[in-house]
Amino acid sequence: MAEKPQQVEKLRSLGSNHCNNCGLAALCLPLSLNASDMERLDGIIEKSPPLKKGSHLFHQGDPFVSIYAVRAGTIKTYTVTNQGEEQITGFYFPGELVALSAIATESYPVSAKILETTTVCEIPYERLDELSGQMPELRRQLIGTMGKEIREEQQMMLLLSKKTAEERVATFLIKLSNRFRKRGYSASIFRLSMSRNEIGNYLGLAVETVSRIFTRFQKQHLIRVEGKEIEVLNLDDLYQVSGEPRRRTDDENARVSS
Amino acid sequence: MAEKPQQVEKLRSLGSNHCNNCGLAALCLPLSLNASDMERLDGIIEKSPPLKKGSHLFHQGDPFVSIYAVRAGTIKTYTVTNQGEEQITGFYFPGELVALSAIATESYPVSAKILETTTVCEIPYERLDELSGQMPELRRQLIGTMGKEIREEQQMMLLLSKKTAEERVATFLIKLSNRFRKRGYSASIFRLSMSRNEIGNYLGLAVETVSRIFTRFQKQHLIRVEGKEIEVLNLDDLYQVSGEPRRRTDDENARVSS
DNA sequence: CGCATGATTGAAGTATATCAATAGTGGTGG
């Protein structure tokens, strides 16, 4: 729905409603579009009002319409098994795209739940598909983001299949930390927007195990835990425990060098 | 490192070397292209000579150039962890695309190993990217296949995180069976092209566990096992054990109704 | 044919789940 073309002035106060003013564009749209292309992309995107904690963005089985870019807040996606257990498939932070797995299906294969007050940009897929046919840069971006999602899930398979509980939790914390850094927040002190239960579910561990490992890590002075607040005290050792290579990712370098 | 490419040689003489003659087109290219489009797509694809068991199609870290469609045979992809353990991320059969996870990276994030004599179609990604800009149907197909890969990996995460050893093996057999049916082979009698070790690795289980469960399933008359040959004796009960919903997938229906 | 590799089976060990009880937290309404 097009807001009038008279969008002359930035409305920094209520937040920028256009991609070209959005501080997250470099994350969810790391592409160089000319003014006219950017305007067209902008035209198909709807900014949501704040969504309340506990509500759903969409449910598994709902007809697939849009993918979403997180503007603020946190979202988790999960599938429900036959037996009614839930498996969390991902946590999504500002600048990340939710529902890529729904692309080319009739209905969402996962549910998306709001973990804390969240706003999103809704991107109707049909329109995005059209645009991506006309804008090569956008198409590459979309395909590239999907490729990244596949890689991340392969890493997750490895974690679930081969890593010990300690390695899993350490890996989880490191990845969170990196994601926070990437969007300009502190990489050493941050707040977990998900419960211990959700962490355990995501990592394939019982809640109790997660809890125990948090306190163990604390005793080893790897981290400081205070409820949902985490401080990373010794990143090197945390990497050591995680079994992850310390080598920075491209994304990390991009941020670090700036 | 590299066993040197027996691969990239045009052998136009052998068999149907063109997509429009390929019986697998309906699987790896379920799209309706006009003759001219088909020809252009065909033009960028190279058919490989037979690749020998044990050789590599590419190694983790090699510069990313092409994705591959399996024509005949089986390929496994795997990553190697820091500590040198290998995690298999997928098995690929005729009509399936290998290396989607490499898209939009500099280098392959996994290695691809030949499990039995295999031929592939090499699809240089740069060319595919260009073409997908010009052919909307092809673009949708590519994006759709990536979406499917994401969904399958999410199912895999669920399996690794929530399922028991028996459920995992049952699920594995069912999914294999369905894939064989989809490409016209028997869904009830088939040959495992991967070792027990590889099955265990893929499912996050020790070899011994896989072996034990095979014999257990056999005693329960769910399957008949004879080395690498598997016969599914009671699909209903196997579904029961797997914890998977019996509801057919779209793909299954497509084949079943024909 | 023979040897290396893969598969099976059994016995013992262990990481993590489960059960259970307590302590902390946060949101709500009086």
Add this chain to the structure above:
DNA sequence: CCACCACTATTGATATACTTCAATCATGCG
């Protein structure tokens, strides 16, 4: 503002599914 309640988190004790170790058996490839 506090008191309450439900929910979440922590900690300990016990149970168990699966791994690991070990030995034997089968397979297939040179």
